[in-house]
Amino acid sequence: MNTSSTADAAIIFRNVSYALDGARELLHNIDLEIRRGETLILLGRSGSGKTTTLKLINRLLDPTDGEILVDSKPAREWDVIRLRRMIGYVIQEVGLFPHFTIERNIAVVPQLENWPADRIRGRVDELMDLVGLDRGLASRYPRELSGGQRQRVGVARALAADPPILLMDEPFGALDPITRAELQREFAALQRRLGKTVVFVTHDLREALLLGSRIALLEDGQLIAVLTPDQFLHSIEPMVKAYVEAFNTQ
């Protein structure tokens, strides 16, 4: 694994383990450094621990061992609300507030942060353009939108307060293949523009290769390897090879 100076690291995992209520250990001794501005993919099959790893970053879960540093400060020491407000969170089910309009959904964090109304309005417009949503949809409700449109709103909502870090948990997993490909492409372009630190969970190697600057392979709660897409495809590490092979036969 490549090492880098701590100043470059947005998020660091130091010997992190997580066990559910003293029972099964879902994560064992994870050591990982996520660099500022990179898109790190957490890749693995179901049950590998990738979502658990993600949730440790915004403290939806707390580690049973080891520590996580966000912006050089232990996550434990952050005020959890402040921490979460500087991290954008996008999940597969999207989770838009059904009783809020699109506009109000996107504006959630700015509103929690008491931004002035006109700044919020401007920001919502800007974001809707950024994620490719027609501004006319602002006053609609989530139930009136398609799955793809809803996830665009989800991304816009996560970006609203301009957080330096973005956590994404299989965000395009529930979409049809065509919409998924579209959103992946657009997200890649968006990421090039914005340069956020992104931690992206997926089980899809193709998505990982397309979007990731580095890929962290997880299996059974352990970190197997962290490689660039190119390194990943040519690795002789058995589990990595197995993963590549599984996708080639599809």
Place this chain on the structure above:
Amino acid sequence: MNVFRFIAQNHTEVLELTLEHLWLVVISTLLATAIGIPLGILITRRPALNRPVLGTANVIQTIPSLALFGFLLPAPWIGARAGRLAILALMLYALLPLIRNTYAGIQGVDRAVVEAGRGMGMTDRQLLFQVELPLALSVIIAGVRVATVTSVGLATIAAAIGAGGLGEYIFRGLAMVNDQVILAGAIPAALLAIFADFSLGWLEKRLGPR
């Protein structure tokens, strides 16, 4: 029908009893709401309290109403005035639907929505007031509806301990073996119950699933 003539002839008394009846129902339901909804919210935050709270409310419900009125009679401040006693008893009966529906309503909110809200940095209070309660509102109103309609019925028993209300006519009629009088109490009570059910049901639908 003789009943309507009776009601017309005694309309002042009928109105007085109806208002008394409404008073008992409204005050007890408001109190039950003020206690039941916060309790319902509490048990969503402290699952350990779930069984004891719901269990207690359940036990209260199973006590026969006349018996509950009887139990409370010796109580120091409450037992002194029939009105207070009736209101307390009605309030206790209204608790279960309110606590249970508040709990169910909040638990029924889409988990993804709650997770998204929490993940983006909403405090528990913000989550409760901006997300969970608005989305649970329709179910909570359903609880208010059930509580109100049951109270209208139960309040007829209040007359047995002298707290007034339309039960007066019912008990009087039973004692006199006079159908007119019984119905003069029963019909307005039934109409009250139907009206409460209808109007709260309308509110429930208005605030219903989006």
